[in-house]
Amino acid sequence: MSSSDPPEDTDLNPSALGTKAHWDSLYALELTNHTSNPSDIGTIWFSDSDCESRIYQYLTSDILSLPSSTTFLDVGTGNGHLLFSLLEDGDFEGDGMVGVDYSEGSVELARNIAAQTEGAAGVKFLQLDVIYDRPKLEVFGERIAKEGGFDVVLDKGTFDAISLSDEVVQDGTGRRVYEVYPERVAEWVKVDKGILLVTSCNWTEEELVRRMTEGGKLEVKGRIKYPEFTFGGKKGSTVCSVAFQRKI
C-alpha cells in the first residue's frame, strides 16, 4: 500500500447486535411493554442526535423537492417510528410507505403502533431479511413494481447492526453479510432519481461512503450535517447520514 492509497477499513467486531436472536428478544419485550402501556413505543435509535428531525429537514429541503406522493422504504424499520415521524407534518402520504424488518416482533410492534397513529393506516410493514430474501418489487405493491422501486430508501442503524454480524454469505466470495448489503438495497432504489439515505453511528462518514460505493452501484448525493466535536486533534460527530443515488 502506498501513502496515497485510501486507508483500509477494518471489519467491526461481531456482537450480539448482529444476531436475529437479539432483535427477536428485544421486540418481544417491547411488544409486551407496548401492550401494557400503548404510549411506550420502544427504542428510537439515535434520538440523542436529533436524528429523525434532521432526516425530516433534509427530505423536505429544496435540495430534493420531494412531492407528497414520494414513496419510502424503511429498511430494518424496528418500531416504524422513522416513517411515522415523516407523517407528522403532512408533507408525505402513508400510502407510499413500506417498512421491512427480519424480526417478526418488529413487524407486529410497528403494525400495532400504526393502528394508533393518525395518517398511518396506509403504511405497510413486511417481514423481510434484507440479505437473504430477494423479493420481486411486486411484494411492496403494484405501484412500486410499476415505478421500478422507491423514491427514498431509508436505513437508520440497520447497516450498523448488519455490520456486527459475523455471518458470511454462501456465494463463494467469502464476504461478510454487510459487504453484500449495498448491492441488495440498491435494487430497491429507483434508478433515475431515487435515493438511499443511510444513518450510522458505527462507521465514520468516510468509511460509510467507501463501504456503500465500493461495489459501483451507488454514488454520493448529499449529506446531513450533525454537530461536530474535536477529539485527539480530529473532528467528528457521533452519527452520520449520507444520501446515495443509484448509478444508471
Ligand SMILES: C[S@@+](CC[C@H](N)C(=O)[O-])C[C@H]1O[C@@H](n2cnc3c(N)ncnc32)[C@H](O)[C@@H]1O
Ligand atoms: C439499530 S436497529 C434500528 C431500528 C430502526 N431503524 C430505528 O431507527 O429505530 C436495527 C434494526 O435492523 C433490523 N435488522 C438487522 N438485520 C436485518 C436484516 N438482515 N434484514 C432486515 N432487518 C434487519 C433489526 O431487527 C433492527 O430492527
